Amino acid sequence: MSREKFMSQLEQLLLDVSEEEKQEALSYYRSYFEDAGIENEERILKELESPEKVAATIKADLGMEQPGVGGEYTERGFEDSRFAQKNPVDIRKTTSHQQSQSQGQSFGQGYSKAERTYDYEDKKQQSGYSNESANSGDGRSTYGGRTGVEILLIVAIAIITSPIWLGLVGGVGGGLLGLAIAVVCIAGSLYVAGIALFGAGIGQIVTGSLAIGFALTGTGLLILALAVLATVLSIWVCGKLIPWICRLIGRLWNSIFAGRERMV
């Protein structure tokens, strides 16, 4: 193929690209050939392989979808199997399946090599050159979240052990609630009892039996004093003790959970 033919074919292939991008690309390759000189023309044509491949490279970076030919957008960004490395090293070939799982971005060095059998069928397995880097500055790191299997495992463990932790949560929660209610009720009943005795005492004093009246009034006041103490206690229980126990449980849970995660 001659250089002119290559350029005119490339132009045809870039018809669906915006005029600006098309002109940019065409002028780049035009001057590329000119700068390389006629003596390098054949070599470059051979290395560029085909106008189709060059056009696909350009479109891939513009994020244009090329079903069947180019890459595709996935949850990990733009993936293009043509950029996935066909590795020239033998060792890696045998392990290419596992390797493709972790291979976040490969920018195929391989395709300048003699072997250029691009495997389109294997697309799903390979994560190629990912285009997410284009806009996101440092978004070039590979996807590092939990895998689906891990999440599934955690959910399964949670469901299987649910009788235990549901019982625990229910028991501890119920106990704490009971404690809070009990403390408040004790304080409340002491107030009621104190006021009742005090009232009865006043009644006795008014009706004449001073000794009984004073005794009842005094007892009522003592009980009211206890009620005030119980109020302080219940405020302490509700405001300090229960939150502290909750925090303690939280810490315990965290340490158990962190431990389990390390095991996985």
Next chain:
Amino acid sequence: MVFNTGAALLDAIVLAVVCKEEEGTYGYKITQDVRQAIDVSESTLYPVLRRLQKDDCLEVYDVECGGRNRRYYKITERGNAQLNLYRTEWVNYSSKITMLFSGGESE
């Protein structure tokens, strides 16, 4: 080469190559310079250059040369900042890997 060159590393290499030329440089020469370090095909760099240009890391200007326009690329301030970031990251990364390979212990 055994190791993959990721998009970020390719960006860094291109920026470093363009940065060396104070007067700017052009596509064919960039490709040849990059090839001194890594093996890239002739079609690899156009998208990279275009993207760096869009990200304001490179600026483009045309210079008349032998009756035609040659497109020159020059690094911008932003490109320089980005390159410095890449340099730091690279020193970090490569020294850790080297340490690991040589069997030494990192702190």
